[in-house]
Amino acid sequence: MGIFDRLKGESGQKSSSGEKPQTFAPIVVDSQDVGSELINVATANKISPKLVDFKVLKISTLYRLEGEEEPHDVDAKQLTIFDDDNFFLNPDMKIEQHFKVEIFDTRTKENTSPLPNLSLGANKNLTKVVITIKKNLEIRYSSDFEPRLIEEINKRKIKAKILVGIREAAMVSEVKKIAALVRVNNIIEKDTTFVVMEGIEPLLPINDAFIEHYKKKINTEDSSGRVDYSRRGYLKAVGEGEVILEYIKPQEGIAGKTCRGVYLPVNEPKVTHESTVNITENIIKKEDDKTIQYIAKRSGYVKDEGGTYDIQEEMEISEVNFKTTGSIEAGLDRNIKINIKKSDALTDAIGTGMSIESTELNVDGNVGSQANIRAKLVKIGGQTHKTSTVQADNITIAVHRGLAEGKEVTIDRLEGGKVIADVARIKSMIGGEVTARQIYIDELSSNAHITTTELIEITKLKGSNNKFLVDPASSNVFKEDTSSLKKRIEDTRKALDQLPKQLENKKNLIDKNKQSVEMIKEKISELKSEGKRPPITFMGKLKEYQQLVNEYNLLLKSIKDSKFQLNDLKEELGQLQNRIFSARVINHSPWREYNEIKFRLISPEIEVIHNTKNHEISKVISLAQASDDVFRINISSEYVK
Secondary structure (H helix, E strand, O other): OOHHHHHHOOOOOOEOOEOOOOOOOOEEEEEOOHHHHHHHHHHHOOOOHHHEEEEEEEEEEEEEEOOOOOOEEEOHHHHHHHHOHHHHOOOOEEEEEEEEEEEEEHHHOOOOOOOOOEEEEEOOOOOEEEEEEOOEOOOOOOOOHHHHHHHHHHHHHHHOOOOOOOOOHHHHHHHHHHHHHHHHHOOEOOOEEEEEEEOEOOEOOEOOEEEEHHHHOOOOEOOOOOEOOOOOOOOOEEOOOOEEEEEEOOEOOEOEEOOOOOEEOOOOOOOOOOOOOEEOOOEEEEEOOOEEEEEEOOOEEEEEEOOEEEEEOEEEEOOEOOOOOOOEEOOOOOOOEEEEOOOOOOOEEEOOOOEEEOOEEEEOOEEOOOOEEEOOEEEEEEEEOOOOEEEOOEEEEEEEOOEEEEEEEEEEEEEOOEEEEEEEEEEEEEOEEEEEEEEEEEEEOOOEEEEEEEEEEEEEEOOOOOEEEEOHHHOHHHHHHHHHHHHHHHHHHHHHHHHHHHHHHHHHHHHHHHHHHHHHHHHHHHHHHOOOOOOHHHHHHHHHHHHHHHHHHHHHHHHHHHHHHHHHHHHHHHHHHHHHHHOEEEEOOOOOOOOEEEEEOOOOOOEEEEEOOOOOOOOEEEEEEEEOOEEEEEEEOOOOO
């Protein structure tokens, strides 16, 4: 019989009713590629490969080392030798498996209880193969369920040319778990996936790298996520202990091997960077097996000068603008001092739209439109544009037209600008706004708005139409305190408004049930005197009544406590407001007409106003309380420090 005849097998017989489907007799083959054998049989018999299946009769495993003529035969009990990674990973070892199988026509197969559907999968490198047992609510357990499931998994592996019986310890235990669940429940309630063979995943080599961490901190996007080209990171600020540079040493990779026994080599790591970096005493070098780190010894900014890295704290530049530097964001806590030396009266030292953030900033010249400055200490020798903003703890400005916010703000000449501070000192004020706890003005012209919580002191008044306001609520801290107190007062008042009605309802219930409760008490006493046990319902009624009385007493106490709390809160609010009576507006020179001094109270919401007259001598102006809701301006022509 030729090979084609052997693959084709014997035909089935015709029946009296017509032609019977042609089948073939089982064929036994020994092959390394069972999948190809199945296709050959299907082709020879002109049937679909789906009608061809096989049964494993024997698996032979052999391995051969390079230089050996004869392979080593490994029986099933010795397959655990491949569990040793070093042995399995040997690049000179070739593993072969031969499968003796019986190929048959599935139409001749005896009916058996069905197995769940299976799906074989693997990772990209074929170093891990998994099987998924599909959910099945109609599965039925049989005594051969476990070995049949293992055989079916092995058949899937054989078709996929995956090594069988090697490095698959987890598979058997997982199949046992599933078999146990099916035996108890006769269902597989969810898909279950587990490893049926695991090779060795290669570990790729690590190429060397030089990372400038301090440059990664530059954020070029604005709050809307758009690229802001002014934020180019001209100055790279770092903190003490921060890793600024890092050299990643090259590291060898580790080869792998697939679940088909194919060796996966890895390349040598690439070395493209110098491992030596020149540093000053302001940077610490820290080295281990994998990296060399360069760590800032102090806060400052990184300077690379001729290949030598340093951490410096002070920088001197001529100007900051879009073209030369872009915005500078050094951070408030990096201990960096920036000196901008340009002092040309016709051009800006800080250009339009530029932002600067540093610990300390000294500007000899002008600050342009839309410029934004944040620091702890700021000194500006020129003038600020009306749309500029300066925020710092301590601010000194020669000529101010923009917005300045800080704790201590000193202005040589305020020309229509705005100042918000704790303490403000103005040498000359022409228009503009100042809001501060304490305000000192050497020379005041006209059209100014000045608001304080505590003190306004003027050495010389030269103009009119100035608005002075003493308002405790102008302080953010005061606003928060008063807002909180007002809310608590309102909440307490609302709660208190509801309590009398609840108290009245309780009182009515008590009065309504009082007579019947007294009768129950008498009946209980009578029964006890006769040696009888009172009914449980009587005792329950008494307990309910007593609970009602207790609730009534608790409500009474709650009303009393709420009234005390309301009074305490009002007193606390009053004490906050009383600060207004210690506030002073002091003018060491004669007043001019059309200047308004206003005191604004919180509770009651009243404004008390005094309009000055020409040549009026009122050195100290304050607010006094005449009676509960009556307040008056108190004027003194004498100033006592």
